[in-house]
Amino acid sequence: MGQLIGKTESPALGASCHRCSLSNLCLPLAVNAEDMKRLENIIQQGRSFNRGENIFKQSDPAQSCFAVRSGAVKTTMLNSSGEEQITGFFLPGEIIGLESISCARHACSASALERTSVCELPTNHMEELASTLPSLQHHFFGLLGAEIQNSQQHAMLLSKNTAEERIASLLLSLSSRFERRRLSSREFTLPMTRSDISNFLGLAVETVSRVMARFQTQGLIQAKGREVTLLEVESLREVALSFGRARS
Amino acid sequence: MGQLIGKTESPALGASCHRCSLSNLCLPLAVNAEDMKRLENIIQQGRSFNRGENIFKQSDPAQSCFAVRSGAVKTTMLNSSGEEQITGFFLPGEIIGLESISCARHACSASALERTSVCELPTNHMEELASTLPSLQHHFFGLLGAEIQNSQQHAMLLSKNTAEERIASLLLSLSSRFERRRLSSREFTLPMTRSDISNFLGLAVETVSRVMARFQTQGLIQAKGREVTLLEVESLREVALSFGRARS
DNA sequence: CGCAGACTTGACCGCGCTCAATGCGAGTGG
DNA sequence: CCACTCGCATTGAGCGCGGTCAAGTCTGCG
Numbered sequence A, B: 001m002g003q004l005i006g007k008t009e010s011p012a013l014g015a016s017c018h019r020c021s022l023s024n025l026c027l028p029l030a031v032n033a034e035d036m037k038r039l040e041n042i043i044q045q046g047r048s049f050n051r052g053e054n055i056f057k058q059s060d061p062a063q064s065c066f067a068v069r070s071g072a073v074k075t076t077m078l079n080s081s082g083e084e085q086i087t088g089f090f091l092p093g094e095i096i097g098l099e100s101i102s103c104a105r106h107a108c109s110a111s112a113l114e115r116t117s118v119c120e121l122p123t124n125h126m127e128e129l130a131s132t133l134p135s136l137q138h139h140f141f142g143l144l145g146a147e148i149q150n151s152q153q154h155a156m157l158l159s160k161n162t163a164e165e166r167i168a169s170l171l172l173s174l175s176s177r178f179e180r181r182r183l184s185s186r187e188f189t190l191p192m193t194r195s196d197i198s199n200f201l202g203l204a205v206e207t208v209s210r211v212m213a214r215f216q217t218q219g220l221i222q223a224k225g226r227e228v229t230l231l232e233v234e235s236l237r238e239v240a241l242s243f244g245r246a247r248s
Numbered sequence C: 001c002g003c004a005g006a007c008t009t010g011a012c013c014g015c016g017c018t019c020a021a022t023g024c025g026a027g028t029g030g
Numbered sequence D: 001c002c003a004c005t006c007g008c009a010t011t012g013a014g015c016g017c018g019g020t021c022a023a024g025t026c027t028g029c030g
Helices: A033-042 A123-132 A134-160 A163-180 A194-201 A205-217 A233-240 B033-042 B123-132 B134-160 B163-180 B194-201 B205-217 B233-240
Strands: A044-049 A054-056 A064-070 A073-078 A084-090 A109-112 A116-122 A187-189 A221-224 A227-230 B044-049 B054-056 B064-070 B073-078 B084-090 B109-112 B116-122 B187-189 B221-224 B227-230
Touching (some): A033 A123, A044 A054, A054 A064, A064 A123, A073 B134, A084 A194, A084 B134, A116 A123, A123 A134, A123 B123, A123 B134, A134 B073, A134 B084, A134 B123, A134 B134, A163 A194, A163 A205, A163 A227, B033 B123, B044 B054, B054 B064, B084 B134, B084 B194, B116 B123, B123 B134, B163 B187, B163 B205, B163 B227, B163 B233, B194 B205, B205 B221
Antiparallel strands (some): A044 A116, A064 A116, A073 A084, A073 A109, A187 A227, A221 A227, B044 B116, B054 B109, B064 B116, B073 B084, B073 B109, B187 B227, B221 B227
């Protein structure tokens, strides 16, 4: 990583995945108790970042992936006209930087949306371990494949869907990801700004504001700043699935 | 795969990757001569499909990836409103179905755009082989990572770029992919219809027609049906990179 | 308190979609 | 050989979603 900015806790060499409440979302579910020790020897945990700090930057040497432990992260790439474009939001239990595994340099930048701590997974060691643990290799292939499907889904969302459909989809996606962590799927705090949302969904900030206001007057959600409550999940789902739009 | 429609040649068990002109684009460049034999024992080549036939369909059991030997393929997914959405075009030397490695079922359908032949890569055998050949494992991680970056780039293209930028980008992408195969990068035949292009780029067919007509009157390209000649590659590149669009 | 950044709201306008008609080439059959 | 069809492609006219521009409000923080 060269210089890590914002590393405020001394990295505790050796993780304790077996005690981590996120272990069922992350890597270790693929390995048994004995192998987990080898995994924990490789993973470094305890790196923390403040809001706005970079975990890594595009075209940094890509030596590690990172698992989010707490907080939230956005990844960004420079698009053809030199602007930053958000390619994903990452919540605890999710892994950043997978696309640059076995790449010389990171394809995107990752920055903390709020105070965030991560575990570092050095890619060379992970590859070595994966060669000796077929189940870990399989798990990695699965993570990478899921990431491909994710970005394809996102591309499809951006391709044809209206502003309302995009925003409803994002809210539902966040909702189900909070649910996976045993948090409320109805009531949560958005970790990102309206501007982040608009950037990610390919909309203008004003459109995000307007659509969320419309959802609110329709009684679908309750929103005050970043505090959101989903009132009518089924109706939101219908909006996201473009109900009532006749298509060939 | 259950039933393979359009399988018109009897599959020759055992491939001959070492004599394949595409081997530098595909898998084997990652392995040495001795290991290539083991690879060739796993790969089945010689499956052919006519225009419109499916190589696999979404939610079929995912037992194999496929490398395109000749012809061209499109992959499609059903979007939220039940329409088919094209997620990618694949030319000789490129691999289809990677996103479903270590998935129970294919996440997309693949169909031939013209007469096409493919090599079949059974995923379970490929995973086994990858465990014993670290360089092959590394190569696979690289392919998967590249696929992620691809769909992210595509999502970015769909997110903010104008119709002209999208179409210029596609033409340049095809051009460079033809060049990799030592074919003309200036003059080529589009394997897909205008409707496929519009679907892939999130535009209406009419818009594709209009933009290509505009490019032609501007002297950037020469196009008659699917025969395309790029006349001003540099200007096209400027269009694709959204030159002249002031952004913060 | 005052400033900056985030968010909202309103007015206007343009890109690209829709609808509709027409052109065109390949394949088919009388 | 022409007539016909069918899929693909092109071209024109009109309009709506969402972008842009411009104020204005809310919130947290030094």
